Structure formats: C-alpha cells, structure tokens
Amino acid sequence: MRINERVVALNEQPVNPKARYVLYWMQMFKRVEHNHSLIWAIRRANELRLPLVVYEGLKYYYPWASDRIHTFILEGVEEKRKAFEELGIRYIFYLQKDSDSPKQTVAKLAKDAALIVTDDFPCFIIPEHNRRIAERASIAVHAVDSNGIIPMSKFEKEEYAAYTIRPKIKKMLDRYLVPLASEAVDIPSIGIDIDDSFETIVTSETIPELVAACDIDHSVTPSEVYKGGTGNGRKRLEHFVSDILCNYDAARSKPDRDGSSRLSAYLHFGFLSPLEIALAVRDSDAPQESKDAYLEELIVRRELSYNMTRFNAKYDSLEALPTWVHKTMREHADDTRQFLYSLEELERGETHDELWNAAQREMVVTGEMHNYVRMLWGKNVIAWTPSYEVAFETLVHLNNKYCLDGRNPNSYAGILWCFGKHDRPWMEREVFGTIRYMTSGSTGKKFDSKKYIAWTKRL
Ligand SMILES: Cc1cc2nc3c(=O)[nH]c(=O)nc-3n(C[C@H](O)[C@H](O)[C@H](O)COP(=O)(O)OP(=O)(O)OC[C@H]3O[C@@H](n4cnc5c(N)ncnc54)[C@H](O)[C@@H]3O)c2cc1C
Known part of the structure; x- marks a missing residue:
C-alpha cells in the first residue's frame, strides 16, 4: 500500500506500540544526509516517542561478492558511525563473514522494534530482501525510495526511451530539485540496551584483515583508484x-x-x-x-x-527488449561471427582488438570503465560470442563482477542499450541486424586511443 510518493507499506502488519525503538535497515542509501529513508525513520521515531536504531549488514554470499566490493563498502562504515554518533543515533554494522557467523540479525533486532523502515531499490537482491522481510515480520515494514531526484512512483509505467521520460522529468524538476533539510531525533539512542553481540567494529586499519576473513572472491582485488565512503x-x-x-x-x-x-x-x-x-x-x-x-x-x-x-520484471534478460529487436535478432541469429572468444579470453582481455582489451583492463584493474568505451565494449561482445543470449550473460557477469558501479539499474539498462533498448533501429548489417553498430576503428578516431591504451597498460 502506498503511503506517499516515496514510501510504500510492504505488508499489512501493525506498528508495535510496546516496542523500544524504530529500526532503519540501511541497505542501499549508505549516507546520513539527503536520505529520504533516514528522514522517514526519524519522523516515525519522533512521532512514536521512540529512539531510532540504524542497522547495516554486509553478507558474504551475495552474487559477485569480492574483496573489491566489500572494501569499498567497508571504507564508508567508520565515517558513518561517527556521523550517526553526532546525531545521537545508534548505528550497528555487521559483517557476516561466513556460514558459521550469526544469521537472521535483522529479525533479531526487529523483535524489539515498532516498525522497520528500509530502502526501496528496484533491482539486484534488494526487491527479494524486501519481499521476504515483509512476509516474515510481524510488524509494519516501510520501504522508502531515495534513488533519484524524481520519485519512481511519479511514472506510471515503463518509459520507452529518453525522449518519452525527458519531458515528464522537465515538468517536475523544479519541484524536486531543492535541498533536503536534515532532521533530528528527539530521543537519542547511543547508549541503548540492545542485542549487539554480532556487531563488527570497522576502522580503516582493520579493513584488509576483515575482508581477508570473509568467504568471498579474493581474486577481484580492491580498487587502487576509487575509495569508498x-x-x-x-x-x-x-x-x-x-x-x-x-x-x-x-x-x-x-x-x-x-x-x-x-x-x-x-x-x-x-x-x-x-x-x-x-x-x-x-x-x-x-x-x-x-x-x-x-x-x-x-x-x-x-x-x-x-x-x-x-x-520491467524481465530487466535482467533479453526479454526486456522491444519487439523490433526480437525480430531483427531472430533474422540474424545464424549469421556467421567472424571472431569468437570464450568468457576466459574476454575476461583476460585477449582479443585481436587493442582498444577493447584496454577497456577490459581498465575495468579489471580500477573497478570502472569509461562511459565511451563501455558502449564499444558491450557492442563488440555481441559480435564475438555465439549467440545474443551468451553475449548478454557475459556482459552482465563481467560488468557486475568487476565494476564498483555494477549490479545497478544502469548496469542492466546500459547492457540492454547495446542490444537496442531505449534506442531505435539503424542500418541493417550482419549479426547486429538493425541494432546500432560501433567499431573500434571509428570509435578510436574520436579520441586519442593510443594514449588511452598506453594508460591502461601502466595501470
Ligand atoms: C555496457 C554498459 C554498461 C554499463 N554499466 C553501468 C553500471 O554498471 N553502472 C552504472 O552506473 N552505469 C553503467 N553504464 C552507464 C554509464 O556508462 C556509466 O553510468 C558512466 O560511465 C559512469 O561514469 P561517470 O560517473 O563518469 O559518468 P558521467 O558522465 O559523469 O555521468 C554522471 C552520472 O550520470 C549517470 N549516467 C551517465 N551515463 C549514463 C547512462 N548511459 N545511462 C544511465 N545513467 C548514466 C551515472 O549515474 C553517472 O555517474 C553502462 C553503460 C554501458 C554502455
């Protein structure tokens, strides 16, 4: 049930009036300012004359969990603890290292909570987290949208392309592009008596050893370029x-x-x-x-x-593509692919195309890939894998494994864009059909590609 343009009640359970605090389960909006979820939680706590407790957990078994992603998240924990302390709010962070570590920590904290406020993020593991907590909790669960400038609920359906959403955004922008004032809790919770036996204290010095102790992919190393927080x-x-x-x-x-x-x-x-x-x-x-x-x-x-x-419930598959793309893919599915590379060859950046290899290297080493070469990177994988399905799976895997910004709505939309999503038909050619085509030859002429390639070799 929708409560307002940013908040939905995920179940029909009541607020527990005898509870000791309001619980904000911070999943995706890992910040203290400009956070609609936190503001909603503070308001509910003040209304109920209760303190607020904020909980953030990091588990070891989410898809593509690695030293890189873990380190980036952990780099933001210490500053958050200090910021919450200044606001008089108890913040508990928990790193679940492996299958022997304590489980069900949200449920434990929820036992004494009046209601749970959490983040409404539209993809990856979060919709499933929210579905499960809403089903299992015996108290109200509110999910708050702090994703964008315009609340997602202001759009009633899936937009076809940028040209259909742009005028709608323009109409609403002045109303939403305004500073969001912080709010304060009436009742501090710093010394609150709470089951925090599972809490993990994180400092910048302890991050490497904490990460090393987790049952995650240690082959994807922390970024030397991007530090979290x-x-x-x-x-x-x-x-x-x-x-x-x-x-x-x-x-x-x-x-x-x-x-x-x-x-x-x-x-x-x-x-x-x-x-x-x-x-x-x-x-x-x-x-x-x-x-x-x-x-x-x-x-x-x-x-x-x-x-x-x-x-679009099918956002993580080719099914999210429009009809014209399906038609052209059907017509060109059997076209001969001039080069074919395995996932391992692509992952190691071992193709005949130096610019593509450089883009892949940038991603593997730094945890990011420049927008311009990212488009070319995606398009080429379509040409170099045996089917559109394999191309899509390969791109999602590589993007989400190595990029710090992966596993995001932009990841799926960006990859689907390479297949024609949010675009229009172009001139027909082999393999791509009428999907827009890009070559390293012409793309590489638009900037100093030699300089870019040399830079990635020095990384
Ligand atoms: C194959 C492919 C995969 C992609 N995967 C991701 C991903 O995993 N995560 C991700 O955030 N973006 C992804 N993008 C979109 C875009 O490439 C990145 O957002 C951009 O490179 C981020 O760099 P920046 O912050 O310097 O962008 P800037 O140029 O500084 O843009 C500012 C912000 O606008 C947003 N933005 C920019 N370009 C796009 C775009 N094309 N679509 C949607 N939002 C955009 C981003 O939030 C970005 O931080 C992908 C694009 C492609 C073609």
Whole structure:
C-alpha cells in the first residue's frame, strides 16, 4: 500500500506500540544526509516517542561478492558511525563473514522494534530482501525510495526511451530539485540496551584483515583508484565541479582524459545522493551547456534506468527488449561471427582488438570503465560470442563482477542499450541486424586511443 510518493507499506502488519525503538535497515542509501529513508525513520521515531536504531549488514554470499566490493563498502562504515554518533543515533554494522557467523540479525533486532523502515531499490537482491522481510515480520515494514531526484512512483509505467521520460522529468524538476533539510531525533539512542553481540567494529586499519576473513572472491582485488565512503565521494565531487565540469560537454567522450564525474560507484552504493550532486552542479559557475549535458546523464538517463528496472520484471534478460529487436535478432541469429572468444579470453582481455582489451583492463584493474568505451565494449561482445543470449550473460557477469558501479539499474539498462533498448533501429548489417553498430576503428578516431591504451597498460 502506498503511503506517499516515496514510501510504500510492504505488508499489512501493525506498528508495535510496546516496542523500544524504530529500526532503519540501511541497505542501499549508505549516507546520513539527503536520505529520504533516514528522514522517514526519524519522523516515525519522533512521532512514536521512540529512539531510532540504524542497522547495516554486509553478507558474504551475495552474487559477485569480492574483496573489491566489500572494501569499498567497508571504507564508508567508520565515517558513518561517527556521523550517526553526532546525531545521537545508534548505528550497528555487521559483517557476516561466513556460514558459521550469526544469521537472521535483522529479525533479531526487529523483535524489539515498532516498525522497520528500509530502502526501496528496484533491482539486484534488494526487491527479494524486501519481499521476504515483509512476509516474515510481524510488524509494519516501510520501504522508502531515495534513488533519484524524481520519485519512481511519479511514472506510471515503463518509459520507452529518453525522449518519452525527458519531458515528464522537465515538468517536475523544479519541484524536486531543492535541498533536503536534515532532521533530528528527539530521543537519542547511543547508549541503548540492545542485542549487539554480532556487531563488527570497522576502522580503516582493520579493513584488509576483515575482508581477508570473509568467504568471498579474493581474486577481484580492491580498487587502487576509487575509495569508498561519502567523504571520498565528496572530494571527487568537489574536484569535478571546480575543475572538470566546465569542459564536461566536450571532454566526457574522451576516455584519454579525466573528463567525466566518475561518481557512479558513489551513487550506486548511496554514498552520495543524486540530489546533492545535481544541486552542486546546478549552482556552479560552469557554462550552461556543460551543466545541461551533465544533468541529462545524471537525471534523465539514470532515472530512465531506474524506471526500467522498477516496471520491467524481465530487466535482467533479453526479454526486456522491444519487439523490433526480437525480430531483427531472430533474422540474424545464424549469421556467421567472424571472431569468437570464450568468457576466459574476454575476461583476460585477449582479443585481436587493442582498444577493447584496454577497456577490459581498465575495468579489471580500477573497478570502472569509461562511459565511451563501455558502449564499444558491450557492442563488440555481441559480435564475438555465439549467440545474443551468451553475449548478454557475459556482459552482465563481467560488468557486475568487476565494476564498483555494477549490479545497478544502469548496469542492466546500459547492457540492454547495446542490444537496442531505449534506442531505435539503424542500418541493417550482419549479426547486429538493425541494432546500432560501433567499431573500434571509428570509435578510436574520436579520441586519442593510443594514449588511452598506453594508460591502461601502466595501470
Ligand atoms: C555496457 C554498459 C554498461 C554499463 N554499466 C553501468 C553500471 O554498471 N553502472 C552504472 O552506473 N552505469 C553503467 N553504464 C552507464 C554509464 O556508462 C556509466 O553510468 C558512466 O560511465 C559512469 O561514469 P561517470 O560517473 O563518469 O559518468 P558521467 O558522465 O559523469 O555521468 C554522471 C552520472 O550520470 C549517470 N549516467 C551517465 N551515463 C549514463 C547512462 N548511459 N545511462 C544511465 N545513467 C548514466 C551515472 O549515474 C553517472 O555517474 C553502462 C553503460 C554501458 C554502455
């Protein structure tokens, strides 16, 4: 049942009036400011004259769990504990290392809670988490949407493409592009008596040993370039707004330069809110064309992806594609593929195409891939695998395994875009049919590809 444009009640259970606190289960919006879930939880706690407890857990068995993803998340924990302490809110972080570690920690904390507030994120493991907690809890569960600038509920159905969602966003933007004031709890919870026996204390010094002790993929190592947490995200945001944004319009398509925000991992883990970024960009002195170009990506393109995963249950398969793509794929399924590579060859970046290998190397080493080569990277895998299905699975696997910003609505929409989602038919050719085609030859001429390749070799 919808409570307001950002909040839904996930079950019909009552609020427990005899409880000792309100519980906010922080899953995706890992920040203290510009967080609608936290604000909703604070308001409910104050209304009920109860303190608020915030819980964040990190388990070892989510798909693609690795040292890279774990480290990035853990790098944001210590600063959050300090920030919550200043707000008078008890924050409990728990790292579940392996199958012997304590389980059912949300359920344990929920026993003394009046209601659970959690994050409404439209893809990956979160919808299933929310479905299960709502089914099992004997108290009310509210899920809050702090994903985008415009609430996802303002769109009634799946949008066809950027040109259909853009005018709707433009109409609503002034109403939503406004600062979100922080709110304070009336009753502090710092010293609250609570079952916290499973809590993990994280400091920057202990992160490597904590990660090493987890039953996860240790072959994907922490990024040397991107460090997690709101503080690190804000440093990058400040650098972007003061030094890079003024040329964004031209430089964003040049992988050989530091020309885009590189904020997608901070957005994915909710360390930064899109609202904070959009306001910083809007209020900067950069030329209007650069601000508009950036806000088109951050708001229109990003919210189109969230809209797709919210309304299209098949977002993680080729079934999410429009009819014209299915038709052209049927017609070209048996076309001869000139080059065929196995997953292992692709993963190691061992193809005949130096630019593609460089993009793959950037992703494997840094945990990110530049937007411009990412499109080419995806398109080429369609040409180099035996079927469209294998291409899709390969792309999802590599993107989600190595990219810090993977497992996001943008991951699925970006990969599906390579197959024609949110696009239109182009000139017909082998294998691609009428799906838009890109070659390393022509893409590589639009920037200094030699410089980019050389840079990835030094990584
Ligand atoms: C094959 C493929 C896979 C992709 N996988 C992901 C992914 O896993 N996670 C992810 O966040 N993005 C993904 N994208 C979209 C895009 O490539 C990245 O968002 C962008 O490269 C992030 O870099 P940036 O922060 O410097 O972007 P900027 O150019 O600075 O853009 C600002 C923000 O706008 C949003 N944005 C930018 N481009 C797009 C786009 N095309 N679609 C939707 N939102 C966009 C991002 O949130 C980004 O941080 C993918 C694109 C393709 C073609």
